[in-house]
Amino acid sequence: MIKVGIIGATGYTGIELLRLLHFHPQARVTRITSTSQQGEEISRVHPQFKKIYNLQLDELDLEKLAEETDVIFSALPHGLALEKVPELTRMEKKVIDLSSDFRLKNPKDYPFWYGFEHPCPDYLEQSVYGLPEIYRENIKEAALIANPGCYPTSILLGLKPLIQENLIDSSTVICDSKSGVSGAGRGAKLPFHFPECTENFKAYRVGSHQHTPEIEQELRYLSGDPNLILTFTPHLVPMVRGILSTIYAVIKNGVEKEGISEAYRKAYEKEAFIRLVEEPDLPETKFVYGTNFCDIGFRVDERTGRVIVVTAIDNLVKGAAGQAVQNMNILFGWPEETGLLHPVVYP
């Protein structure tokens, strides 16, 4: 039984780690930290944990944390993680960081997309992008895992087989994604105030969302095309959890439906958390709610020569905490699904 620490345990990603790790047969959360609520019982701050967790929120003491745990999840927001994570790595502690602070390989992307200069760009080189379906081998040896963003996970898993098998014109990719409100975090703000948010649907940060370079970086890696760019539009859905991405691309001459099916089967038949959805069905967010699954379906629009891929994940699980636990499983050499195969709470 390994000992797990969580930095920033009271936000939505932090409590989702607590939820998922409760099922894990080989890991136990022993230390949790919070800046704003240190000293409190986690079950006072989050009453849903009563009779589940007896754990107090500690102040963040990196040295103590490193000493007393075997692996650390950082659920700090971006811009804060980079102040804490490098020190843990220097102490040779394995860290799975759920922020975006170590995902981008090109330091110039930080000022452009995030608005700050990265203070420790050397860590960008050694971090491993924690998408197991692409980087499984590298994750095994990683000291610092940069856990992927929610939108990028939903898009990269949908495009990987098409890009790798060279089935689409990569200059035509458009990703239209829709996310539940938990993706915005636990901070109460007017756009997420219930009366404003329910019975409303909108696009936001059109053409300028900070997940764009992350998606492009990985598609470039997969395609070998260093100039690949795409259009990405996020939307806000009046629901709590779930991302559905609808991805459009022109298929290459001669490519047919069966070839696309074959590419998906080949890429994913051994994956524990990818479920291919066959016609006439299509992915729906409710079928992956609370789970680490990514459901993928597609249609070929023969009239226009496009493929339309639809993927569904739970943004807090496969899009954050669940994927982080999957990465921990890889890091420790356990089967990837260890403690992660939960049925959906349905309906």
Next chain:
Amino acid sequence: MIKVGIIGATGYTGIELLRLLHFHPQARVTRITSTSQQGEEISRVHPQFKKIYNLQLDELDLEKLAEETDVIFSALPHGLALEKVPELTRMEKKVIDLSSDFRLKNPKDYPFWYGFEHPCPDYLEQSVYGLPEIYRENIKEAALIANPGCYPTSILLGLKPLIQENLIDSSTVICDSKSGVSGAGRGAKLPFHFPECTENFKAYRVGSHQHTPEIEQELRYLSGDPNLILTFTPHLVPMVRGILSTIYAVIKNGVEKEGISEAYRKAYEKEAFIRLVEEPDLPETKFVYGTNFCDIGFRVDERTGRVIVVTAIDNLVKGAAGQAVQNMNILFGWPEETGLLHPVVYP
């Protein structure tokens, strides 16, 4: 004060006509019909109308209806409207039909997209497509107005200036639309059962939705390109009302943001129901809830050379009953906004 009849008054489109016409200073609903609930008071079937309407649901007697009203709205479902509407037209009664039975000019589109042979294709020629922002002049003289579909309205209004001013490559158009559940009508079915539908988001009829030929028909008319085709993907949002369409197209060489702004201003500055949304804002469905407005905003994604247009309407108002009343106003020579300028019920 003219007398108005509504055929099929108990469905969502029918009761929305009742709601909107209640505000109209020149028109009064005097006859309403229902097949399933004839003889009932409308306020028994729909208690929200108590103290608002004292009207009984009649059986559908076309002759009597024609005699006793000045204009008729048909809110029958598609496939049923075509059995009733032609007879009213033969009796020289003005009809605004809210089904899709008279929208498509090419009779062959009906078996392909709707699954039935059209029994009276000559009526397809004489009907006028009731989108005032395109066909205002024709509507004035129309005997039979085919009121547009909800998705087509949201897409055509977004694309019209770009197509007419030749600013985009029309072979690259992709429309990703999201609709509230009222678009599915009042029939209780499993996918719309509250526990299945709330906290869920999904795509449906990907590449095969029956509104596709209607959108293409009108874009061909606007562009002059008889072969224009596009990709259209509808989605279901867990909310009652509203359609948000996100429309993608490659812009032509040399076209810039200001030129696009100018095209929208030029096309719509005199329109009563189009509201252009300026940066940094974008349309949201909640801002048009219950109203006949269509809000339109756009972004130029300079990195990829695409324009992304976002439009928002209320599917039951500008997407159905409100547009029908706007058409009635045109037909009778009244200002288009007569009885239609309502503030949103917000929040």
Next chain:
Amino acid sequence: MIKVGIIGATGYTGIELLRLLHFHPQARVTRITSTSQQGEEISRVHPQFKKIYNLQLDELDLEKLAEETDVIFSALPHGLALEKVPELTRMEKKVIDLSSDFRLKNPKDYPFWYGFEHPCPDYLEQSVYGLPEIYRENIKEAALIANPGCYPTSILLGLKPLIQENLIDSSTVICDSKSGVSGAGRGAKLPFHFPECTENFKAYRVGSHQHTPEIEQELRYLSGDPNLILTFTPHLVPMVRGILSTIYAVIKNGVEKEGISEAYRKAYEKEAFIRLVEEPDLPETKFVYGTNFCDIGFRVDERTGRVIVVTAIDNLVKGAAGQAVQNMNILFGWPEETGLLHPVVYP
């Protein structure tokens, strides 16, 4: 056409006044004020008002406001209204105040239930409690109208006939009320953050809600019993608008169902905004959404000798802004339903 001013026009009550007054044939809003957003166009702060209102938010200058308007609605929060309203009254301006600052006749209730000493208790005497179904005659002459709270409106209208006709044991009254989230106002706070608030139901301030003395004050007036007390429990429903109150009382010996029906008919048959709901139907909040109606139904539980009354209102309309407009209509001698008879936006 009279000129109307609104103090505090950007909160939910303020914008609801703007919405409703837009329909009014005799009144026009000419001045609106806001402390936090003065100088802004109302349609910038609330985009739903584009093409509906061209009005700028002014700073609050009481003298100017009094000079340039015929009647003033104050939509300031409680504790703030009492700093501004008395001065307007001193300038002999008619004010309809939507806060609770002038509702309670006993100054001692303020420190006990609201936590502050009332600075101008003489105004408590001259203010009129603005529930038309009880105080219509007094409202006609009032200088200062204290518009009722949302919960009290839903409860008092349900109990008035039973209390007045002496049909129930007034020591047994229990009011279990459920409110939509808009009742909490527009301030973003964690309990109303969409992910926390949706798919949740809870009671709050059990036995200690500040509307309790207001309900008791008016029931004492109606019953003549100066010691009447009751139990009131508010709950939060994951919806935007609506209050449903379920009210329990032991019926007096010999009282039967028909006698109760008769009491309701007698009390309300001439009321424009009360709708009695007959068996087997019961009030539902959706049937009054966005309207000034109060729907009332009841059941006699013969096994236990209790009557159970169910009432439904829209908390922002009959529970706030709509009732305020109804009071304005009374004040100016217009029919009470002037500008207020709107059909529900349904579904």
Next chain:
Amino acid sequence: MIKVGIIGATGYTGIELLRLLHFHPQARVTRITSTSQQGEEISRVHPQFKKIYNLQLDELDLEKLAEETDVIFSALPHGLALEKVPELTRMEKKVIDLSSDFRLKNPKDYPFWYGFEHPCPDYLEQSVYGLPEIYRENIKEAALIANPGCYPTSILLGLKPLIQENLIDSSTVICDSKSGVSGAGRGAKLPFHFPECTENFKAYRVGSHQHTPEIEQELRYLSGDPNLILTFTPHLVPMVRGILSTIYAVIKNGVEKEGISEAYRKAYEKEAFIRLVEEPDLPETKFVYGTNFCDIGFRVDERTGRVIVVTAIDNLVKGAAGQAVQNMNILFGWPEETGLLHPVVYP
């Protein structure tokens, strides 16, 4: 590892049993039946189970089922269970029945509250009411367990300490309960159609709900008063899961807050699934979502001499499938929380 059969596995209670039993370390579901969808894979009917369950829906063959399983859950609707369950009992198979067909001890209650004569009243005698917090000892030996209704569970657990310790006047009990929509089952009907059901709140079956006699039967047992009656009002909340019951009673002379606290502690301190909620907190349905917990809090309203108890459960878990698994644990001598201690999916 025991083998479990589920009759009626596709409804909401059936799939909740499948979800919960997936976590169970000692039990495995080996046979599931469905009348309407026999022959189908469960993961075709319910795609959320893909990669979780490989199980086919069988036709209902009671003999085969009895032979091949160690315990059987019946999730048939009431009126149907009584046609199948007795035969299983005759074959000496342990059955946990989730319908109401064997809950009421007095056969006369069936025609009065359910509208049918009970065909096998002798089974009413031998069945054990499966509320572990009351009947734990009897459950251990039961051949047929009548799993409690959702509303009764939420009310009985709230009242048990007060009744047993004689702290309240049992003639004054009023239960005002609010339930999520999943309680209505999976059948699509107009009142549960998303556009009708969302943004709506209502009471139903006021004074006549069929759970009333079940609540009274058990309160009579607890109190020893064979004439105890109460008022019970159910309401429908626009959410999927959860019941919150607000329970009112007059406290007996001399009873104080501390005495009530003590009664709850004494009754529940050893219970695995009861969580007492201390001031200033109160139960909320979201804190028990998806779990077998029952959260209980109370307030003494000293002004009126009443106690107000608030309880929260998940209607599909502690109100149905979870309690059934708890009963199975008791039946097999395992710790009650075996396989049932799950953290909430939050938010």
